[in-house]
Each structure stands twice: as C-alpha cells, then as structure tokens.
Amino acid sequence: MERAVQILRALLRRALGQSAEDAPALVDVTIESAAEPRLWVRFSNGYRTSAPLLPQDCFACCERHSAWDVESLRRALLGEARHIYAQMLQEEAAMRERQRRTWVAEQMRRLGRGIAQSLRPRREALRFPVFGGRSYLDERRTEAHERGMRLLKDNLSPAQLQQLNRYGYFEVIGGKTGKRYRIRHGRSMNIDQLDKNGRRVCGWCFFPEGNLVTGDVMLAQKAALELFEVDALKIANKMW
C-alpha cells in the first residue's frame, strides 16, 4: 500500500477512535508546507489531526493521480480519504451491527421468543438485504450512494432531473430506435419501455458489473440506452 495512503488511514482511524458511536464527517485534507510538511485531516466535529508527510511518501500517489503540485496532491488525497473513510465507516457499522445482533440473540434466548419479538426495534422492518449482503438503510447512509446520485443528477437534462425529483424516475429516448424508456429509481428490473401514449410495453433488466451504487447504475442505463441501445438490449433480459 502507498505510504501516503497508510498515513491517511492512520489519521482517519484516530477520528473513529475518538467517537466510534457517532463518527464525524470528513471535511477537508490539507498539506502544511513548512520545514517539516504535515498532512492534516479535519472533521465536522472540529477534530483535527496530523502526521508528518515526507516527499518520498507521496511519489507513488502523485504518479497514480498525475498530481504534480501541492493543490492537485491535496485534492487527490482528499478523494482517497473520502473513499477510505467511507469504507472504514461501513466496516465499523457492520461490526456494530454484528455486535447488536449477537446481543439481540442473547436477549431472545433469555427472555423467550415472544417477549424478544416485542422488543425488536421497529426500524428493523425496513432492513432487507440487497446485493452484496448489505442492507437498504446501510447503503443509503454511505457516502458512495450520495456520490452516485450526485454524478447521476449532474448528468441529467433539466427535464430528466425534474422528473427524477418529482416522481423518482426519468425518461430517455433510445439513441438508435427512438423508443421511449422509463428508468425508475433502482439497480435492477427498473427499466420500462413505453409506447407513444406512455403506457408500459415491457420491461428490461441490465446493469453494469461491479455492484455499483444506485446513481451509477441509473446513469449507466441512461448512457447505454442513449448511446449503444442495441448492444445494451442484446445483453438485457426482457420482462413482460
């Protein structure tokens, strides 16, 4: 692992160690140019932490991000830090969830199934597994989900954005056939082909590989239908 990334990890771990229950959001990464340069990481609760950063720590990172000045390196490290911190928060949440489940199981054993059922938190009802074994609520919380939705919204036309905000779906026109499709909020089985009156003709299911977040999947579906519709539909499964 790159030395700069190792330093970032250590700094981020400090913040999690400070308040594991309610982890603060990562605000900024700065590089202090002084006799002894330091890498600073700042969090939403005001917590700041730093570590020395030597030029040789940064070479691999500079190379990978093509960052050849301090500002570009700072941006690259901020991107890395966001990625790493999101992963760490996810792992932290998964660990707490495992601990909580162990506790619940123990209570169920002690109190008996009937009483334990009544003690189960109501929000549990909203937890259902999606791809990769994570839960719906967990995914919503992650920064990755927000980044995906931001990327999607940045690349919708004003009309599509309005549809998405108002109805939770947006329409695209097939680049080759001119057919209308509706892409609903979701990661699979979320594409409807429409007739000229806006009625559903059939459904299509395709998505990019790699267990991507919802925003990315919807943007990939939009781009596919607009730019390589025929190829996409050859891969897709049709649903009546």
Added chain:
Amino acid sequence: MGVHIVMDRSGDTRHEFDIADARAVALAERRFKELTGKGFRAVALAKDGGSGRLMGRFDPQVEETLFIPQLQGG
C-alpha cells in the same frame, strides 16, 4: 484540465490531468486503453446532461470522460 470518472463501488473515482502536460496526457491515454481493454465503455459527457458521445479512442480535448463497466443482463 481533463478528468476521467471511473464508476466503482465508492461511487466514482476521478483522475484529473492537465492537457498541457504531455506526461499526464500519456498517463491518461494509458488509463483509457487499460479501462476500455477491460470492457469499460468511455463516454464523453455533455455539459447540459445531454446524451454525450461514445468514445472509440482517447481524446485529450474531452473535458469529462465517464467510464462505465461492462453491462450484464439481470
């Protein structure tokens, strides 16, 4: 300034490069070839949220290139 946006599990990873810097452009071209070689599709994003353009080859003049992983049927 050009940027390569690669879709991944973290949402996306962005690689910025200065089009005036020959070394950075060469690295960007290598990244383009590696990703498209792995099956990613490169799309030149349109500014107004329009359809964009499918890219068959690297073009350093494109401001934002989105890399979409290979599609699969569900």
